Amino acid sequence: MLVTTTDELKGYKVTEVYGIVKGSSIRAKHLGRDIAATLKGFVGGELKGYSEMLDEAREEAKNRMIEQADRKGANAIIAVRFVSSQVMSGAAEVLVYGTAVHITKE
Template sequence: MILVTTDYIPGKQIKEYKGFVKGNTVQSKHIGKDFMAGLKTIVGGEIKGYTEMMEEARNIAIERMVEEARQMGANAIVGVKLATAAIMANTAEILAYGTAVVVEET
């Protein structure tokens, strides 16, 4: 599956537009990680537990978007974007979305 943030794929011709696709997940860390993150805010610096959580969430959201595109018969997704939102304290939603397309095979 080809994923691009642009509306086209250089060197490829879009043969068919399949439609909007998306994937999302809501993630949180367990209380132990939250406690350690709270301590980290006192001294500053990267909160690695949350960085890892967000990386995992992005991967899950992208995988879900790709699966939806595959089910539609697409072999690429153009205009890929990621959005995030806080759902409640210490949770985050990641949404991956784009347009599923069929591009020429090489």
């Protein structure tokens, strides 16, 4: 499955549009990550535990979107966008969406 943030694919023609597909993942903070983040807040630097958590959430959301597009018969997803938001204290949602299409080489 080809997944891209662009609206068009050079060298390909969109032959069918199946509509919007999406995937999401909600992840909660882990107590150990919170403690490490608090300590890191004093000295500065990347919060690797949170970065890993968000990477995992993005990957899971993307996989769910791809599964949805596959069920519709698509072979590509164009105009993909990622959005994140805080759902509640200590939990974040990552949402990914795009347009499921069928493409052929020109």
